[in-house]
Amino acid sequence: NCEGKCDKIVTVWICVNVLKKLLGRGAFGYVYLCTRSDTEEMVAVKTILEEDTEFAEDEVRNLKKLQQFDPDQNCLVRFNRYQEIQKNYLLEFEKLDMNVQDFLEQSSRPLHLSEIQVITQQMLVALKALKSIQMVHGDIKLDNIMWRNQQLEPRNIKLIDFGVAQDVCELRCGDILQLLPQRAPEVLLGLPLSEAVDMWALGSVIASLYINNELYSSTCELAKLDDIVQFHGNISTSSTTSGKSNTQAFVSLLKQILEVDPRKRISPSEALLHPFLTLTNFPSDLTEDLSDNKAAASIIEEIKPLIKSVIFLTFRSQSKNQYLS
Numbered sequence: 591n592c593e594g595k596c597d598k599i600v601t602v603w604i605c606v607n608v609l610k611k612l613l614g615r616g617a618f619g620y621v622y623l624c625t626r627s628d629t630e631e632m633v634a635v636k637t638i639l640e641e642d643t644e645f646a647e648d649e650v651r652n653l654k655k656l657q658q659f660d661p662d663q664n665c666l667v668r669f670n671r672y673q674e675i676q677k678n679y680l681l682e683f684e685k686l687d688m689n690v691q692d693f694l695e696q697s698s699r700p701l702h703l704s705e706i707q708v709i710t711q712q713m714l715v716a717l718k719a720l721k722s723i724q725m726v727h728g729d730i731k732l733d734n735i736m737w738r739n740q741q742l743e744p745r746n747i748k749l750i751d752f753g754v755a756q757d758v759c760e761l762r763c764g765d766i767l768q769l770l771p772q773r774a775p776e777v778l779l780g781l782p783l784s785e786a787v788d789m790w791a792l793g794s795v796i797a798s799l800y801i802n803n804e805l806y807s808s809t810c811e812l813a814k815l816d817d818i819v820q821f822h823g824n825i826s827t828s829s830t831t832s833g834k835s836n837t838q839a840f841v842s843l844l845k846q847i848l849e850v851d852p853r854k855r856i857s858p859s860e861a862l863l864h865p866f867l868t869l870t871n872f873p874s875d876l877t878e879d880l881s882d883n884k885a886a887a888s889i890i891e892e893i894k895p896l897i898k899s900v901i902f903l904t905f906r907s908q909s910k911n912q913y914l915s
């Protein structure tokens with residue numbers, strides 16, 4: 591039904607955009623491939639129905655703010671224009687090729703470390719731009735990272751979907767943002783929030799690309815906190831025991847991105863200077879497995895006090911029924 595209605599609305603815009611096919615769908619809208627009648631350019635049109643008008647208005651507001659940036663220089667999707675038709679919204683973007691999630695599903699191969707390097711670099715550029723205007727994306731995930739042309743321009747990657755983006759000053763302790771696999775510890779704990787939540791989410795995404803699996807597969811927040819603690823044990827170990835310098839550089843950056851304390855977490859500008867992003871010589875083999883490295887307890891010892899406070903806070907908040915997954 592929803593798809594039928596979206597089809598109709600996008601067809602109403604036919605005088606300016608000729609509908610070709612459905613490109614993708616998300617929680618808020620259907621995205622169609624269209625041709626602009628004036629320029630013949632292929633564009634992507636996202637339809638957001640009237641029941642989600644508020645989200646559409648937020649997304650348009652965020653996208654207008656982002657228009658101050660050169661989208662190509664800043665790895666952001668180019669937003670062309672929008673149209674409101676009886677509270678239904680049509681948002682026109684440059685047409686991109688494929689999101690990373692779909693690529694992984696279609697190619698059924700894990701990404702090489704050099705490909706992860708490119709994605710990391712491009713997303714850090716995007717996050718640097720967002721941070722400069724104190725905007726939090728709030729939904730960094732594989733589906734929201736897209737190649738402009740995966741085959742021809744594998745180094746050209748864009749961040750999409752600003753539907754739940756917010757200004758840092760609008761964030762309040764206890765706000766729930768991000769999907770659970772990418773949710774930052776400060777969100778889980780109801781602590782003060784900042785742009786650093788996006789860095790954490792990026793860390794979760796690139797780590798999941800590296801291990802070719804969701805980093806935190808837990809389905810409830812307490813289990814996720816436990817996962818975070820376990821994972822920190824693993825990445826600490828890999829950085830000290832692995833002899834593979836590319837992996838070491840990757841893990842070293844990952845550790846700084848997945849820093850539990852958001853105040854100490856590396857910023858996008860700092861991360862862009864990290865040696866992992868300047869590496870040029872990658873081995874031809876596929877990703878080296880983090881789990882090869884045996885556990886070293888040092889980091890777990892370091893963060894034991896944190897584990898205790900995490901468990902305390904989580905139980906306290908669960909008893910208040912605030913932080914249900």
Ligand SMILES: Nc1ncnc2c1ncn2[C@@H]1O[C@H](COP(=O)(O)OP(=O)(O)OP(=O)(O)O)[C@@H](O)[C@H]1O
Pocket residue numbers: 613614615616617618619620621634636667683684685686687688689733734750751752753
């Ligand atoms: N500019 C674009 N070019 C091509 N395909 C796109 C474009 N924008 C979005 N898509 C496709 O449509 C999908 C959904 O888009 P988007 O994430 O903007 O919708 P959403 O409803 O906000 O999704 P979510 O459920 O993540 O909130 C994307 O994952 C992608 O596959």
